[in-house]
Amino acid sequence: MSSYISAENVNLTFRPKNRQAVTALSECNINIEQGQFVSIVGPSGCGKSTFLNVLLGLIPPNTGVMSVNGNTVTGPGTDRAMVFQEFGLLPWRTVANNVELGLELQGVAKGPRRETTQNFIEMVGLTGFENHYPHELSGGMKQRVGLARALASDPDVLLMDEPFAALDAQTRDIMQAELLRIWQEAKKTVLFVTHQIEEAVYLSDQVIVMTKRPGRLKKLFEVDLPRPRDYEMRVSARFNELKLDIWNELKDELSAGGDEDSGHA
Amino acid sequence: MNEWIYENRRKLLGFSAVVVFFLAWEGIFAGPVKLNEFFMSKPSLIWAGFMYDFMSGKVLFELMVSVRPFLFGFIAAVVVGILIGTFMGWRQKIGYALDPFMTALYASPLVAVAPLVIIIFGVGVPGKAFLIFILSVFPFIFNTYAGVKAVDQVLINVVRSMGGKDKAIYFKVIVPSVLPYIIAGGRYAIGRALVGILVGEFYAASAGVGYMIAFYGDMYAIDRMFAYILIMMVIAVAFTEGIRWAERTAFPWRVGL
Numbered sequence: 001m002s003s004y005i006s007a008e009n010v011n012l013t014f015r016p017k018n019r020q021a022v023t024a025l026s027e028c029n030i031n032i033e034q035g036q037f038v039s040i041v042g043p044s045g046c047g048k049s050t051f052l053n054v055l056l057g058l059i060p061p062n063t064g065v066m067s068v069n070g071n072t073v074t075g076p077g078t079d080r081a082m083v084f085q086e087f088g089l090l091p092w093r094t095v096a097n098n099v100e101l102g103l104e105l106q107g108v109a110k111g112p113r114r115e116t117t118q119n120f121i122e123m124v125g126l127t128g129f130e131n132h133y134p135h136e137l138s139g140g141m142k143q144r145v146g147l148a149r150a151l152a153s154d155p156d157v158l159l160m161d162e163p164f165a166a167l168d169a170q171t172r173d174i175m176q177a178e179l180l181r182i183w184q185e186a187k188k189t190v191l192f193v194t195h196q197i198e199e200a201v202y203l204s205d206q207v208i209v210m211t212k213r214p215g216r217l218k219k220l221f222e223v224d225l226p227r228p229r230d231y232e233m234r235v236s237a238r239f240n241e242l243k244l245d246i247w248n249e250l251k252d253e254l255s256a257g258g259d260e261d262s263g264h265a
Numbered sequence: 266m267n268e269w270i271y272e273n274r275r276k277l278l279g280f281s282a283v284v285v286f287f288l289a290w291e292g293i294f295a296g297p298v299k300l301n302e303f304f305m306s307k308p309s310l311i312w313a314g315f316m317y318d319f320m321s322g323k324v325l326f327e328l329m330v331s332v333r334p335f336l337f338g339f340i341a342a343v344v345v346g347i348l349i350g351t352f353m354g355w356r357q358k359i360g361y362a363l364d365p366f367m368t369a370l371y372a373s374p375l376v377a378v379a380p381l382v383i384i385i386f387g388v389g390v391p392g393k394a395f396l397i398f399i400l401s402v403f404p405f406i407f408n409t410y411a412g413v414k415a416v417d418q419v420l421i422n423v424v425r426s427m428g429g430k431d432k433a434i435y436f437k438v439i440v441p442s443v444l445p446y447i448i449a450g451g452r453y454a455i456g457r458a459l460v461g462i463l464v465g466e467f468y469a470a471s472a473g474v475g476y477m478i479a480f481y482g483d484m485y486a487i488d489r490m491f492a493y494i495l496i497m498m499v500i501a502v503a504f505t506e507g508i509r510w511a512e513r514t515a516f517p518w519r520v521g522l
Contacts, residue, residue, distance in 0.1 A: 053422075057426070058422055058425060058426055076426045076427065076428050078427075078428060081426070081427070082426050084422075088419045088420060088423040090423070090437070092441045092518045101423075101424070101427060102428075105427045105433055106427075106428065133517065133518040134518070135518060135520050153427065
């Protein structure tokens with residue numbers, strides 16, 4: 001029964017002190033096969049990011065079980081890595097030192113650590129910037145560092161929380177193409193949270209539409225576009241058909257009293 | 266050569282202005298204005314006065330007298346300031362509760378309590394050290410407090426998501442985020458500590474740089490008095506610039522230092 005990544009009846013309610021409780025996830029069931037690129041779209045505050053954080057092991061669910069490859073998620077693990085929305089780079093570390101953070105925390109020795117780090121810096125196209133500090137980089141380059149850092153500890157699952165939301169449109173297009181290239185090279189299972197339907201369709205094998213808060217799976221779309229994907233595909237009939245279908249599914253959730261207050265719930 | 270001048274124009278102009286200032290000071294009493302040595306002095310006399318005390322070893326002696334309370338008071342301020350600031354940042358309620366007191370004490374001219382400090386602690390090293398302590402502790406408290414509050418939760422999550430435990434979070438995120446705040450606090454604290462040592466020695470001392478300024482003032486030995494004032498200025502500038510240099514060297518990732 002169990003798929004590679006599975007969420008079974010996951011419930012999560014935040015109970016901040018002296019404030020109203022917020023149910024972020026309710027009876028959330030999601031199954032994902034190994035090696036797939038899966039996007040999650042949904043209204044703001046529907047619990048998409050929360051879902052990733054639970055899967056990452058940062059937030060324990062109230063009830064229900066998340067598992068990766070048959071192992072129940074009880075905390076952070078090297079089989080999962082996250083690419084953060086605002087990059088999450090340590091400003092006092094150079095590009096190379098940011099990329100090797102995960103390996104360092106795992107206690108990998110300096111020699112092999114440097115070697116691996118260099119490989120991934122090369123993979124994301126940042127050769128020559130090893131000793132730059134984050135403030136010296138553009139947004140796109142910062143997220144390349146974020147991506148290299150997540151890949152460096154060789155996770156099986158890559159979680160991406162609106163990784164390109166802070167980038168301008170052109171940089172975003174470039175980064176999407178780069179991500180597809182790297183994904184094909186690195187062969188990871190990817191869970192990609194985004195607000196952009198077009199981005200979701202372009203990148204993914206499957207697109208999950210979530211309901212408004214409390215979030216659960218509303219509908220799953222198979223993206224039957226061939227790979228490798230190219231930019232021209234975005235104007236194809238099938239691409240736009242999928243986009244429209246997903247939009248129709250999503251728009252009910254947006255109109256029906258969807259709240260835009262808590263973008264990060 | 267021209268390029269070198271352009272690149273260093275800031276330092277060159279600053280240095281030239283200082284030289285011009287002293288030349289003008291000297292020049293104005295060389296003819297246009299008659300120097301009344303009871304009220305004023307001029308660089309050549311100040312230099313002579315300085316050399317006189319320097320050669321006899323007096324300058325060094327007075328400095329050493331002032332250094333001890335300075336070190337005790339300042340080191341205590343660093344330690345206590347960081348502890349209180351960290352505590353205020355970690356425990357929000359304590360931070361909120363202490364904030365008005367700390368703000369009031371930081372904002373008010375604490376030299377006002379100097380006589381009381383001398384009454385309680387006496388005229389020795391402890392009194393002066395305590396005065397220096399209360400003057401210089403608040404920049405450390407406030408900057409540590411601000412630094413701890415400013416730690417980016419996302420970065421903590423980054424380290425945690427990669428399997429980092431409390432120790433890793435502490436050393437890889439919290440310390441490097443807070444440290445620049447503390448050092449910047451040190452820059453303000455130094456100036457206040459120097460005020461502390463002067464005031465302490467004005468009130469109750471028989472030696473020390475501050476005492477010598479007061480003593481030579483009473484004696485109308487304006488040239489020597491100026492010599493000790495300038496010594497204090499040089500020390501203050503050296504400390505401030507030294508810390509600034511250390512900041513730039515230690516935190517190359519800080520923008521705009």
